[in-house]
C-alpha cells in the first residue's frame with residue numbers, strides 16, 4: 001500500500017484536474033463512500049450526439065478517491081456517454097497503478113461509480129462488484 | 131490465571147496473556163494495536179473460557195435438569211454476579227444485552243415509550259456516539275419529545291454554563307462517561323447531581339469508561355449504565371445494562387418471547403422478574419461467561435493501575451506527537467491525560483486520515499480513521515475525518531514509538 005502513494009498520485013491529490021463546477025452541466029451525479037464518507041460529484045457537459053464535451057468533479061476525501069477521480073476526468077472528453085457507462089474498474093486501476101489494498105478499493109472506485117451514474121442517469125453498481 | 135500484585139504488573143508482562151499480540155503481521159511487523167477504543171484484544175483466559183463452555187458443558191440454561199445444563203446456568207448467572215460487582219450493582223440490576231447500543235435501545239424503547247411524551251425534553255451532549263444519539267432521535271420522533279445538547283467547545287470540553295436551563299423540563303439526561311472521539315471524560319460528579327435536582331433520570335453510556343476507569347454506579351448515582359464486553363477484553367455479542375431495581379420493575383418488556391415470561395396463555399402472558407424479563411430468547415451464554423472472565427482479569431490487574439498506566443502512556447504519546455508538529459501533525463481535544471481516556475485524535479498535515487491509517491498499517495500499526503461514529507461532532511468541529519489512536523493496558527512506550535516512526539514515514543511519503 002505504501003507503493004501506491006507515488007509522486008503523480010500526490011500531485012493529483014494536491015492539484016486535482018478538472019476540479020470545480022460547470023456553469024450548465026447536462027448531467028450530474030454525486031455519491032459517498034459508505035466506509036469513510038468521502039464524497040465525489042461529477043458534472044458532464046454533453047452535446048446532442050451524446051459526446052462528452054467537458055467535465056468537472058468536486059468532493060473531499062483521501063488521496064486514493066481524489067486522485068482516482070482526477071485521473072478519470074482526464075480521459076472522458078470526446079467519449080460517448082455509452083462508452084463512459086461501460087468503463088470498468090480496470091480503467092481506474094490502469095491509471096492509479098498497483099498497490100490498492102482490498103480495504104481501500106471502494107475509495108479508488110468511488111469516482112468511477114459516480115461518473116458512470118452520471119452517464120446512465122441512475123446510481124451505477126460499484127465497479128469492483130460487477 | 132497468575133495473580134500478581136499491582137506494583138509487579140507491567141504492560142510487557144500483560145502482553146504475554148494476549149496471544150494475538152505475539153503474532154507478526156503479514157508483512158512480518160510486530161502488531162502494534164492502537165485501536166482498543168473500537169474493540170479490545172482478548173486474553174487467553176477469556177478465549178479459554180469460551181472454548182471450555184463449548185467443549186465441556188455446552189447446554190441451554192435455566193430449566194435444564196441435567197448436569198451440564200446446571201453447570202452452564204451456574205456459570206451464566208455467576209458471570210452476571212461478577213460483572214455486576216465490577217460496576218458496583220447487584221446481579222438483579224444487570225440485564226444482558228448484545229452490546230452498549232442494545233442496552234441504550236432497551237431504555238429508549240421500554241422506559242422511553244412509557245415515560246416520555248410530547249413537550250418532554252431529553253438532554254444529550256454534542257460528543258455522543260451515534261449509539262447514544264440515534265435511539266433518542268427515534269424516541270423523539272415517536273413521542274413528540276425534543277432533544278437538547280450540552281455543547282462541547284473547540285478544545286473538546288463540555289460547556290456546563292447553561293446546564294440548569296438545559297435540564298429544565300428534561301425527563302432524561304443521556305451522556306457518555308468518556309467520549310470515543312476525543313476521549314473527553316464527562317465530569318459526572320458535577321453533572322449528575324444537577325440532573326437529579328431537575329428531576330431527570332440519568333443514563334450513562336459507559337462503553338469507553340467501564341474498560342478503563344474504576345466505575346461504581348451507586349457512587350455515580352446514575353439510573354442506567356450501558357457498556358459492551360468487547361471493549362473490555364470480553365467477547366463480541368455481549369454487553370450489559372445496569373438499571374436501578376425499582377426502575378427495572380416498573381419498565382415494560384422490550385423484546386418478548388421465551389425466557390422472559392412467567393406464565394403464558396393463548397391470549398395473554400405474565401412476565402418474569404428483572405433482569406430476565408428483559409432477556410427474551412436464548413442468551414449469548416458463552417459470551418456472558420467470557421464477559422465474567424474478562425472482568426476478573428481487569429479486576430485482577432486493577433482498574434486503578436490500568437487508569438494510571440493509560441494516563442502515563444497517553445502523556446508520553448501527547449509529548450511525542452507534539453514533536454511532530456513540524457510535519458503538520460495536529461492533535462485535537464483536551465491535551466491533558468487527566469482529562470481524557472486513552473484516546474488521541476489527530477490529523478497529519480493535508481494527508482487524509484484514511485491515507486495515514488493505510489501507511490501506518492504497512493508498519494503493523496493499527497489505528498482508526500474517519501468519523502468514529504460521531505458525525506455531528508465532526509461537522510461541528512469542521513473536521514472531515516480524523517485519525518485516532520487509543521491505548522489500553524497492554525500498550526507501552528514501544529507502541530508509542532512505533533506510532534511515531536510510522537507517522538514520520540507517512541510524513542516522508544507525503545513530503546511534509
Ligand SMILES: Cc1ncc(COP(=O)(O)O)c(C=O)c1O
Nearest residue numbers: 229230231259261310337338358
Ligand atoms: C462511547 C460509545 N458508545 C457506544 C458505543 C457502541 O458500542 P457497541 O458498538 O459495542 O454497542 C461505542 C463504540 O464504539 C462508544 O465508543
